Structure formats: structure tokens, C-alpha cells
Amino acid sequence: MTAYGIDLGTTYSCIARVDETGRPTVLRSLEGTDTVPSVVFFESADNVVVGAAARDGSVLEPGLAVSLIKREMAHGTPHRRHGRTYTPEEISAFILRKLAEDAQVATGEAVRDVVITVPADFGAAERDATRKAGEIAGLTVVDIISEPVAAAITYGLLNPELDRTILVYDLGGGTFDTTVITLRGGSIKVVCTDGHRELGGTDWDERLMEHLVEEFTLEHPDVGSPLDDPQAEQQLRVDAEALKRTLSSRNRHVVRVAHEGRVARVEFTRETLEELTRDLLDRTVEITRRTMETAAAKGVRDYDQFILVGGSTKMPAVAEALRRAFGVPVLIQDPDLAVAKGAALYAFEETYRRLLRSGDHAGAEAVAAQAGLTAERRELIENTTIRTVASRGFGIVLTGGSGETPHVLHLVHANDPLPTSVTEEFYTVVPDQAVVTVEIVEQAGAAESPRLDDNVRIATGQLPIPPGKPRGWPIEVAFDLDSSGLLHVTARERETGERLDLRVQIGGMSEEKVAESRTWLSQVRVG
Template sequence: MTAYGIDLGTTYSCIARVDETGRPTVLRSLEGTDTVPSVVFFESADNVVVGAAAKDGSVLEPGLAVSLIKREMAHGTLYRRHGRTYTPEEISAFILRKLAEDARVATGETVRDVVITVPACFGAAERDATRKAGEIAGLTVVDVVSEPVAAAITYGLLTPGQDRTVLVYDLGGGTFDTTVITLRGGNIEVVCTDGHDELGGADWDERLMEHLVEEFTLEHPDVDSPLEDQQAEQQLRVDAEALKRTLSSRNRHVVRVAHEGRVARVEFTRETLEELTKDLLDRTVEITRRTMRTAAAKGVRDYDQFVLVGGSTKMPAVAEALRRAFGVPVLIQDPDLAVAKGAALYAFEETYRRLLRSGDHAGAEAVAERAGLTTAQRERMADRTIGTVASRAFGIVISGEPGEARSVLHLVHANDPLPASVTEEFYTVVPDQTVVDVEIVEQAGSAESSRLDDNTRIAGGQLPIPRGKPKGWPIEVTFDLDSSGLLHVTARERETGEHLDLRVQIGGMSEEEVRASRTELSRVRIG
């Protein structure tokens, strides 16, 4: 009955579980690495390759590879390969299947129950798409947990019995989050969160790649730009990422750029890297400052530590900038693996608590005994709570008199405690109105706004109204946002009750499409 934690990352992913000593352990891939590149290469219609081999294949045949898929979750992007169209959920499912298979080989047991992490800045649609990706992969998704919460769980393991207030600064390959968290008596409480879903190490790589191209063009002005050739561009992306990693531990490195029989030898320093990417780092500092202002409004002003997670925090400039800007002690905590380990701990503990809640005390004890937990540890685990907040505001589109501009009324606001349940009454705008359009939106920018253009439509449906009703006939709408950040909306016309109950499901793929995809893609071989 082992449950696994999965860090489904933009650029790298990994899987972990709690071992027989009660410690979270990352399971190595078949290639012998802790993390797997989040790259999918479509070798044929019946065979896909995931991981390091897929990343290598992307250099030779970039048109058959897909990377950075996490940035496209719930955005409606489609990918056509070998005559079939794939959604981001399906491509993510291939990565999840690879992780599950590697774990099966490492442990000898089939992976079924999983907790998958997502950026704190992910909204309801992205979280639901992540859950569906797990289902397409043939997994049972126990929960979807924010990455900073998972990191805080790992941090709590390192500082048992200590009450702390920390800010988790999570700079991954494709996303950035800042989350203020309190740890009190073993319980975890999220105060507030902020971030950007398109700001991460990949953007640093892009800057380095652009500079390499500029240097090559200066030396060989009579040759086309390497960016005009897909293979050359992909090789430059690989070289840029390797350069960034090298300059995290060295002050100087030389990159050889080859294109159309010409070669440019580009010398790079850490100082050059920091100059080229200063504005990116400054953006993370400003988001951190904004998060701290939100926390201060909630009464939190003092911090014990900044906890840095995500592979991109290994760049020395990150910790230096935070110390300089805020004067708070900085801990770089197992940046590549902390999230997966925290997810594994959460999966383990949640399995134990769910067994207790269901009355299966024998099953719960078996889980605890397998990890060698003491009675005191079991009691703490049974009582532990994790409080989270909404990452964004969610609302409904409303209309005034005919001809008036539509606007948005938010029922749930960013950083509201979860779970949240809000019911609001709305009214028809014309006599004898026979249908109401229910449009659900999510805050799109960094600030809540009632302007329609500042929100993203994430779901919708129509609610019938009995004929002959006057203008101002009441409609009841309820928003239920669970602790995982998944939204469920119910609209009801109360006179006829359940016959006019509309349930609006969030996410790009319907449950029927998920089931069909799970069946179809199960026949595709993962290499």
C-alpha cells in the first residue's frame, strides 16, 4: 500500500517514497540518475522515449520532441506527431509512466497511488489537468500538492520540534513561486503565496543561448544565424543549460558554437551570466517582496529563514541577491530533490490518515510498522494538519442591463484559506429569460481585477430557467475550492431544485476523454 511522491517538473522530474526507516528516498531512474529530463520524443506512433535519450534525440530531430510541457498545462495547446494529436495532459502522462516504471524496477512493486506536486501559482485548471495526466498514466492521484508545501514538509523533517516561519523561494526550470509558511507544533500553515508560471531556469538558458548566437554572428557575419536551423538551435539550448550549470560552480567556461562549417569559441564568465540575466533575478526579488507585503498584512513580518528549492537556486547569484535585499538567513535545501521527498512524506502520511478515517486501523498500523514509526510519531502524524490558500481569485462573469459591459465578481480571492465554500445569489436581467450562461473565470494577472480582459475563462455552461419568470429571478451559485486548489461550481435554480442543477467541471479534457486516452495510450510503449 505504498504511496509515492512525484515532482513533475518543467525541465526535470523525479519520484520518491518513504523507505523502511521512515525517511523519504528518491528512486533512481533506469539510467542511474535521481532526476529524469521532462522531455518526450515521439520515435513512432507506437513508441515514445522519455528522459535523457529523448533529450538527445531532440537535438537530431527537434520536430519529434516536446519539452517544457508543464508551461502548457490547461492552455489548450495541441501537438501533432505521427498523425495523432496529443494534449499536454497526455504528454505529461508519458513522463509519469516513465517515472512509475523506473520506480517499479527499483522497488519490485507496481506504482499505483501517487501525490503529484504543482507550482503554487498554478490555478484550478492547471491543477485539474495535472490530476488528469496522472489518471491517463494509469495512476490513482491521491492529491495534488503545491511544491512549496512539499518543500516545507521536507524542511520540517530537518527541523523537528522547532516552530519556524519561513519563506520558500522555489525557482525551478520553468516556474517561480514564493510562499510564506509557518510551522507550529508539527503543523504547516500557508500564509500566502505568489509567483509566475513562466519564469524559471529555462529563461536563463534562453538568455545564454541568445548571447552565444550573437557572439557567433559577430565572428561569422556572412553565415545565417544558428537559430535558422532547428538542429543547431536545439544544440544551443542544450549547451546553454550545461553552461549555466557549469558557471554555478566555476567562474569561467568556454563554449564551442558550430554552424554551417564555421566555429566560434565563446568565452563565458559567471559575471557575464549574471549581467545578462539580472532583470530575471530582479523579477524574482520583486515577487518575493510582494509576497512579504501580503504576509505583513496578515500579521507575519519576521522570518527565521528563506528556504531555497528548485535546481535554479544553485546559481550563487540567487542566494546573494536575497541576502542583500532582505537580510534573512538563506538555506539551500536539497534543491533538486526536496519537493519529491516532501511529496513522498505527504503521500505516506495522507495514506495513514485516510486509513484511520475509513476505520481501517489495521491497515494504518501496517503502514506505520513498515516505516518503523514509534507510537509518538504515529500520534503526531495522525494529528498533523496542513493549511493551504488559494493561489488565485476565482469568479463569475456578470451582466447589468442589456447593452452594458460585462464584468467579473470574484467569490474566492487569492490567499483565502482552503478549503473555501462561497454561495452567492444572482438574478436574471430580462423578463421571461429561459437560460443563464454561467461563465467561470480565474485571475490572470498578479492582481485581482473585475475587468473581463484581466481574467481567464476556465469553464462554462448553461442553466435553464422556467418560462414566465420576471426579471430578477434568483439563481444560486456555489464555489467549492478544495485544499488541493481544485474548483467545483454548482449553479441552481431553486424552484425546480435538482432538475436544474448544473455542475461545471474545470479542465480541458472531459472525464470521458481521459478514460479513452488512458486506454489508447496504454498501448504505446515507453522507452
């Protein structure tokens, strides 16, 4: 009955579970590390390497490696390796399999039920793609929860009886989120959330890499750029990340850049790092301020603490900038592991609650006994609720007929409480219309816009209309967005009862394709 929590990160991932003392514990990889680099190396058609060895392999053969795949969950870019095309879901599934198989070695039991975390800013398509990645990996995805919520669960465990209002500042390897959360009586309520899907520690690495190249070129102007050599570029990326980590604890470091037989020793200081990346940090402060303005409009103006999670928050400049800008106490709460631990706690507690709701009190008792839960802890878990919000607005494309520019009407808005259900009536635009095309979109930018170009199509389908109907024949469309942020849309023609059920999907992966990938990829060795 053990359920696991997985932080499927852009640059690093990890897996955790609740131990026999009721505390969340991260399970170490076969390499002996808490986190695994989210890098996949396609050694051959039937052998895939994930983690540190994959990252090392990417330096020698960068064309066989895939990294930062989490950033591609939004648009489904395919990757072709050894004659086969892999979707982002399939590549992510290899990372999940590595985590699950290493955890099985560590615990002696197979990993089946999991909760996977995603950035708060992920929309329905990315969340659905993450769920499918878990299924392709052979896992049962109990739920998808936002990373800031997972971090708040970990934080709330410290003082479950203490009511707090916090802002979770989550700067990971590839994404950035800010989320305002209230903790009351052990329950969690998300007030609002904001963020940027392509802003993270990788962007800091990019700036460092560019500077290293500039310094090398200044010293060796007669030699080509290291960026023209895929192997040299990949080595620079590895060096840049290591440099960023080093300068989080040291004030000075020297990097050796080698290319075409020439070497440049580049001395780097923490001050140089901060100067090169000041605009990136300023963007996170601006988004944080915007989040707080949204929260203020909802009546939340006072904060007990800012909680920093994500490995990139270890850079001293982050906490300093937040204290200077907002004057709120800042706590760096287990930045690399807090999300996985929170997911494990949620997985455990939700398993316990579901067993109780289903009437399986013996099963619930077994779960509680396994973790040594006290009566007080059981009562707290039973009464805990998590209320979150929509990360993005969702709408439908409307047109008045021939010559009128299509536009978007949003039925669900960013920061609407979840779960939510909205039903609206729409109408045909011409007499004797045979079908209605139902096109669902998701808000793409920071603000809602009726322009098609400011939204992303995430689902489409056609609903038949009975013959001979006049213009303005009614069609009912219902949006159902669950607490995980997964969207289901139903369109219905009332006279015939004809229904169109739309599931949001990304990268063309239908449920049939997911099952097919699960079978095929299970035959590939993952090391």
C-alpha cells in the first residue's frame, strides 16, 4: 500500500516515501545520491541510460542525449534517436522508471502508486502529459500536485498546529513559480499562483557559459568559438552549472576552458555571477510582486514567511533580493528535497483518506500502523484539506460566422478555486449547420486575452447537429477542471443527446498511444 512522491524536475529529479516513523524520506539512487540528473542518454535502441552517467555521456556524444525535457511538455517536440521518435512523455517516462527501479532496490518493494509534482504554472496539457508519462513508465498516478503545494505540505509538518500565511518562491532548474498559501488547522489553501515556464537555474547557467566563451575568445581570438563544437559546448554547460553551485558557497573560483588545443583559465567571482544574471533575478522579483498584488486583491496582505525551494535558491543573492524588496522573513526549506518529501506526505495521507472514504477501515489501519501514526496525527490527516487554484485560464473559440474574426471566451480564469465546473450555452452561426467545431484553448501569457494568438489550442472536436435546424440552435458546453488541474470538456446537443467528450492531450498521445508506448518501452533497458 506504499505510495511514493516524485519530484520530476527539469534538471534533477528524486523520489521519496513516508517511513515507519511517519516522516518523509528521500530514497537514494543506485549511485548513492538523493537526486538524479534529469538527463536521458540513448546508448542504443534497446538500452537507455538516465542520470549522472547520461549527463557524462552527453559530453562525448551530445547528439544521443536529451535534457530539459520538462520544458518541452507544453508543445510536444519529438526527439529522434536510433531510428525511433520519442515524445516528451516517453522521455520523461525513462526518468520515472529510473527513479522507481532505484527505489525498489532501496526498499525491496516494487513502486506502483505515485504522486508526481509539476510547476504551479503548468497548465492542463502539461499536467495531462505528466500523468501519461507516469503511465508509460508502468506506474499508477494517484494524483498530480503543484510543487509549491508539496513544499507547503513539508513546511506545514514542522508546526501543524500553527496557522501561517506564506509565499512559496520556487526557483528550480527550468521553471519559476510563486504561490501564496495559507495554512489553517493543518489544511492548505492556495490563494493565487504565478510564474514563468521557462525561467530557472538553466538560464543562469547559460549566462555563465556565454561569459566563459567570451573570455576564451578574448584570450584566443584566432580560434573558433567553443560553441561551434557540440562536445565543447556540452562540457561548458556542465562546467557552468558546477560553477554556479560552487559560487553559492564560495566567493571565487577558476574555470578551465579548453578548445582546439588552447586553454583559458577564467577567474569568476560571486559578484560577477550576480552582475551577469541580475536581470533574471529581477524578473523573479517582479513576478513575486505581481503575485502579491493578486493576493492583496483577495484580501491577503500580511506574510509570516517566504519559503524558498528549488536548488537555484541556494544562490545567496536570491534571499538577499527578496528581503530587500519585501522585508519579509525568508526561510530556505530543504530546497532540493522539500518537493519530493511533500509529495510523499501527500501520497501517504491521501492513500489513508481514500481507504477511509471507501470504507476499508482495515486497510487504513494497516497504513496508519505501518507509519506509527498517533491518534492525534490520524485525526489531523482525516481533517486535512488542500484547496488549490487554476494556474491558467481556459476558454472556447467563438465566431459569429463568415467574415468575423474568431475570438476566445474564457470560461475558467487563472486563480479560480479548484475544482470548478462551468456550463455555458452557445449557438450555431448558420441555418442547417451540420456540425459544430469545439475548439478549447489555454491562456498562454501572464494575462487573459481574447486574441487567438495569445492562447494555445489544447483540444478540438466536432459535434453533429440534427438536420434542418435554424441559425442560433443551442449547444451546451461544460468545463470541468479537477483539483489536480486536469481539464475535461463536454459538448452536448440536447435534442438528440449527442455528446462530444474532449480530453486534453499533448503531442498527439491518445490513451491508445500511451498503452502502446507503455508496452514497447517496457522492453527497453533503463540503467
